[in-house]
Amino acid sequence: MNFIIESFKQAFYLILNLDKQLLDIVVLSLKVSGIAVSIATLFGLPLGVLTGLKKFRGRSLLITLYNTFMGLPPVVVGLFLYLMLSRSGPFGFLNLLYTPTAMIIAQTILAFPIIVSLTHAATVRVNPSIKLTSFTLGATSLQTSFTIIREARYGIMVGIIAALGRVMAEVGAILIVGGNIEGYTRVMTTTIAMETDKGNFELATALGIILLAISFTINLLLFLIQKKGAIKHQWS
Amino acid sequence: MELRLNVVNIYKAYNNKEILKDCSFFFDRSAVYVLMGPNGSGKSTFLRICSLLENPDKGDINYLRENKTLNHDLNLRRKITLLLPEVGVFNTTVFNNVAYGLKIRGFKREQIQKKVQEALDFVSLTHKKNQNALTLSTGETKRMGIARAIVVEPEILFLDEPTASVDQENTEIIEHILLQLKQRLNSIIIIATHDKDSAERLGDFHLLLESGKIRKL
Numbered sequence: 001m002n003f004i005i006e007s008f009k010q011a012f013y014l015i016l017n018l019d020k021q022l023l024d025i026v027v028l029s030l031k032v033s034g035i036a037v038s039i040a041t042l043f044g045l046p047l048g049v050l051t052g053l054k055k056f057r058g059r060s061l062l063i064t065l066y067n068t069f070m071g072l073p074p075v076v077v078g079l080f081l082y083l084m085l086s087r088s089g090p091f092g093f094l095n096l097l098y099t100p101t102a103m104i105i106a107q108t109i110l111a112f113p114i115i116v117s118l119t120h121a122a123t124v125r126v127n128p129s130i131k132l133t134s135f136t137l138g139a140t141s142l143q144t145s146f147t148i149i150r151e152a153r154y155g156i157m158v159g160i161i162a163a164l165g166r167v168m169a170e171v172g173a174i175l176i177v178g179g180n181i182e183g184y185t186r187v188m189t190t191t192i193a194m195e196t197d198k199g200n201f202e203l204a205t206a207l208g209i210i211l212l213a214i215s216f217t218i219n220l221l222l223f224l225i226q227k228k229g230a231i232k233h234q235w236s
Numbered sequence: 237m238e239l240r241l242n243v244v245n246i247y248k249a250y251n252n253k254e255i256l257k258d259c260s261f262f263f264d265r266s267a268v269y270v271l272m273g274p275n276g277s278g279k280s281t282f283l284r285i286c287s288l289l290e291n292p293d294k295g296d297i298n299y300l301r302e303n304k305t306l307n308h309d310l311n312l313r314r315k316i317t318l319l320l321p322e323v324g325v326f327n328t329t330v331f332n333n334v335a336y337g338l339k340i341r342g343f344k345r346e347q348i349q350k351k352v353q354e355a356l357d358f359v360s361l362t363h364k365k366n367q368n369a370l371t372l373s374t375g376e377t378k379r380m381g382i383a384r385a386i387v388v389e390p391e392i393l394f395l396d397e398p399t400a401s402v403d404q405e406n407t408e409i410i411e412h413i414l415l416q417l418k419q420r421l422n423s424i425i426i427i428a429t430h431d432k433d434s435a436e437r438l439g440d441f442h443l444l445l446e447s448g449k450i451r452k453l
């Protein structure tokens with residue numbers, strides 16, 4: 001029991017003293033996950049909106065694929081990406097293995113289906129009368145699409161934040177393609193795994209507390225967004 | 237020269253059931269036309285086809301100005317407006333809902349402010365302008381829908397059951413608004429309703445949609 005209390009004491013000491021090693025790891029984690037989610041949003045949002053608004057051949061198959069890939073095991077993504085980026089792989093010449101870029105690619109692959117799928121669901125849920133009303137008021141197709149995106153904004157934000165939550169907590173894929181190199185590719189989750197193995201609980205606990213705080217903030221944001229988006233008719 | 241609407245021999249069927257059958261009518265002057273008929277007679281379908289929301293299976297919807305037929309393009313669409321029976325409400329303030337048609341037409345901020353204010357005054361919703369429109373009552377939502385439709389000053393205004401599902405008090409308010417609108421807008425207003433008393437009070441011309449055809453009463 002004493003060693004747990006001691007670990008927590010040391011962990012809070014590291015946090016309160018803004019330990020450089022700790023900060024570097026947290027900043028790199030936020031950077032990698034932030035960039036990955038931004039890229040996934042850039043491509044995932046239009047695709048989710050497109051499948052939500054347009055009916056085309058193969059749409060159902062595409063939606064099934066999004067939903068399937070939402071549950072992609074991170075280690076499988078890591079393995080797949082490793083094979084692609086290793087020296088003998090098709091993209092080996094890019095020398096990306098064991099770099100933050102490889103970690104960003106891995107997290108983008110994990111975040112992308114979540115953003116596409118939840119954006120699609122949010123777009124589909126928009127009341128059909130919005131589209132009709134927009135048309136009857138003289139909107140172009142593009143203006144109508146933007147109106148629908150605006151109406152689906154809370155659902156879309158939930159998707160982006162959920163994706164951020166998933167990639168921040170992920171360890172399997174980035175450990176395989178990042179390699180956990182100190183000062184270069186070492187992030188919160190990989191450090192926790194390694195330091196626990198080594199029996200150095202102070203840093204692992206400090207990072208665990210920070211990760212938990214980030215996770216709590218993300219969930220609080222999710223809750224607030226869902227609450228704001230859930231305004232219903234009070235009288236009718 | 238004013239915009240006119242000539243409906244020529246239109247047909248429309250859903251699931252092999254003919255709703256409109258060789259239906260024709262020429263809306264040739266600025267006035268309030270009240271379209272009556274029992275539920276399911278095709279009033280809403282007629283309005284949706286006239287307002288270019290749907291295409292007829294056969295027949296023509298001709299919008300005319302100075303005896304020239306206009307193309308069914310965005311320019312024409314922006315001269316006509318339909319108020320749907322279920323008013324679509326954007327999840328934003330009442331002000332932004334009413335401003336929507338002006339914003340997409342590229343009006344300047346000051347113009348939008350002025351026109352929306354006037355429209356809200358007209359339907360007595362000024363005090364709710366900063367409220368989220370999803371929190372309005374059904375009657376208030378209908379009034380907001382009317383404000384949103386008239387703020388763009390349409391040359392032809394279609395109103396589909398503007399007093400349906402509304403309590404007596406709001407029905408009277410909406411009728412009063414429509415009577416004032418009649419004086420104010422020099423346009424063609426076509427109202428679909430199944431309420432005979434309301435039709436009597438509002439209409440200059442009374443039309444009956446029966447067996448897929450329109451006849452003047």
